[in-house]
Amino acid sequence: MEKISRTFQALLPRSLRMRLLMFLLAAIVLAGAVQGVLAYRGALEEADALFDYHMQQTALALRSGLPVDAQGLGPGLDPEDENHEFIVQVWTNEGLRIFESAVGAALPQIAVLGFTNVQARGGTYRVFSMQTRSQVIQVAQNMAARRDMARSLALRTLAPLAIMAPLLVLAVWWGVSRSLAPVERVRRQLAKRQADDLSPVSDAQLPDEVQPLVSELNLLFERVQHAFEAQQHFVADAAHELRSPLAALRLQLQGLQRAGDDAARAAAIERLSAGIERATRLVEQLLTLARQEASTAVNDPVDLRATAQLALADVAPAAQARSMDVGLLDSDAATVTGNAEALRMLARNLLDNAIKYSPPGGQVDLQVRREGDHAVLTVEDSGPGIAPEHRERAMQRFVRVTADGAPGSGLGLAIVQAIAQGHGATVALDSSARLGGLRVTVRFAAAKP
Structure with missing residues (x-):
């Protein structure tokens, strides 16, 4: 059954207009055919009933108008004018025919009163017989002629349908074309666009079924526009930032080449x-920042406290090298929805920044808390912190506003911001009242239990 369905779908035209026209025209043809058959059969039945009624009325009209002729003679048509399609005969009760409307018609006298079909004269006759006190009246009609007249009447009833069907087809074609005109307008708009034109598509007068599609397309254009702008800024910033390290490497290589002794060479x-x-x-x-900005959302339950412990293990060697006290304070169990590896990277970058910009022998604390419907991850350090007027800039790429001379590229907080935004979280920078340095707070929506 599924294979048949796929085959049927493959045979359908790809054009929505052609599909609509094909289905609607097929429905019109099928409905017209059914209606035509029913109308034709109904017209035949009505014609038969009408002819029967006329035969009955003709017999009733002759009930008292024919005198009995003992010779068995009666008026008749001239043989040249004989019409055997409609015959009237009158019989006495003794079985003597006293009248016939066509000479030599010679229909048999039947004993059945009312309507019956009789084989005579090489054909079938519809006969109505009625008996009075003195005679029997028979009215007969040739069924071949009767059917011809009935078909003629039935075909006349189909004439309006034959005229209306093409008009209905034209109306359907016009209606489908008019209904799909806004879709065609959107197609022309998109076909004329340049590759870098991501402005919204007009959704005026679009059908309700198509308008959500265009709305989603406009939202997609907006997201792509933001992605392009971010990519352009990223490439420009990356090119600017890579220029300095590469220039420094070139100078250091030249210094190595000019080193005159082993000590100078070792230093170079x-x-x-x-x-x-x-x-x-x-x-x-x-590369990490680019992956985070391009990654798709992962909605797995993540134990934030366990993730923080893993991040602490990642930075332990760096903290030990600088003789720093880095640890996890008393924390709450908190589960958030997201990507476990990305959240581990977020915590690791916060810890790495705190270790890098704090003096040797300093302190860095990590804590996870639950605050109502939110899970909060906090990293505090004993470093110099960031002045309030520079905190907003510190979240931007390649911006370093603390600890002159400390190694770094200014991307740590930008990566944290990108990961937080991907998880619907917010990042806030302020001062640590307990350690005196910087405090970074990341607030998540806690996962429902």
Whole structure:
């Protein structure tokens, strides 16, 4: 059955206009055929009833108008004028025919009163017989002629349908074309557009069934426009930021080539290695940011406290190298909806920034709390913090507003912001009253239990 359905779908035209016209015209033809057959049969039955009625009325009109002729003679038509399609005969009760409307008609006298069919003269006759006190009247009609007249009447009833069917087809074609005209207008608008034209498509006068599609298309254009703009800014910023590390690497390579002794050569190699590490870190962060902005949403339940513990394990070597106290404060069990790896990266970037911009021997605390219907992840450090007027800029790409000389590319908080936005969360920067440095708060909508 499914195979038949697929085959049928494959045979259908791809054009919506042609499909509508095909189905509507098929429905019109089928309905017209059924109506024509029913009308034709009904007209035949009505014609038969009408002819029977006329035969009956003719017999009633002759009840008292014919005198009995003992010779069995009666008036008759001239043989040249004989018409055997309609015959009237009158018999006495003794069986003597005293009248016939056509000479030599010689229909048999039948004993059945009322209507019956009789085989005579090489054909079938419809006969109505009625008996009076003195005679029997028979009115007969040739069924062949009767059917011809009935068909003629029936075909006349089909004439209006034959005239209206083409008009109905034209009306359907006009109605379908007019209904799909706004869709064709949208198609022409899109066909004339340049590749970079993402302005909204007009949805004026569109059918209710098509308007949601155009609305979603406009929303898609808007998202693509934002993505293009973000990509353009990203490429411009990345090109600008990569220029400096690459220039520094070139200078460090030249210094290595000019080194005159082993000590100078070792120092140049160390500087070159550090430069390569910074460039590698910058490229990794750029790729991470690009993946986060392009990734699709994942709606899995994630244990935020367990994810925070994994992020702490990731940054433990860096914290140990700087002799820093990094730990998880007393936290609540909280489940959010999202991507576990992305949330782990969010917490790891916050911890990495706190470790990087805090002085050696400082403190960084991570905590997860539940506040009503929200799960809150907080990272506090004992570093210099960020001045209130610079906090909004600090969330932008390649912006570094703290700790002059500290290594970094200014992408850590931008990655955090991208991940948070993908999870419907908000990021807030303020001062840590307990440690004196920066406090970053990420507020999620908690998953329903």
